[in-house]
Amino acid sequence: MHILPELYARLNHLRRPPPEEGSSEASSFSHSIPPWDKGRGTLTPDGARDCCSAIVVVVVVVVVLVVIVVVVLVVVVGGGGGGVGVVLVVVAVVVVVVVVVVVVVVVVVVVVVVSIVVVVVLVVVVVVVVVVVVVVIVVVVVVVVIIVVVVVVIVVYCYNIWPYNNSDNNINIIIVNSSNNKWVENYPKYISIKLSRCVARHNRQV
Incomplete structure (x- = not known):
């Protein structure tokens, strides 16, 4: 909720006209400008720090998600199965929901704190990371399926199976x-x- 006062301050600042140059109000007015308004189109050190932190958070969360998904695929598809597999699938779904919420919150915070240019860059980075994660998951699924098919073919066609x-x-x-x-x-x-x-x-x- 601490963002609301900043938004109100920014709206009030945009509503009132700038003071005349050389007046006493002009100096105090320049100090009251929020960091995102000082030099539009540029990124302040605070904004850069927040942007880097947001990117690190998103990357770490995506990496954790990839690890969990790979473990679930190995356990469920690779033969672990049973109750453990079901529990891991449920955990993976919960983690996906949490990741989506975290990414949305991070993007909203970045939109409020940094400039539009940095937001576009961050969105591009997130999209690239998501595409890479999807490709990795697809590759893992294909490899696991190929391994399972090869094992089945070897057992069924290369050996005799007698009841x-x-x-x-x-x-x-x-x-x-x-x-x-x-x-x-x-x-x-x-x-x-x-x-x-x-x-x-x-x-x-x-």
């Missing part, structure tokens, strides 16, 4: 070498996985 213990929702599968029917080296004797009821009914080679 070992047929049941309604849980079966154990044995991975054997397709050429000599021997256990695959460096693999456990069987891998327990959950399959759907319809898949579990097929008691034959996949």
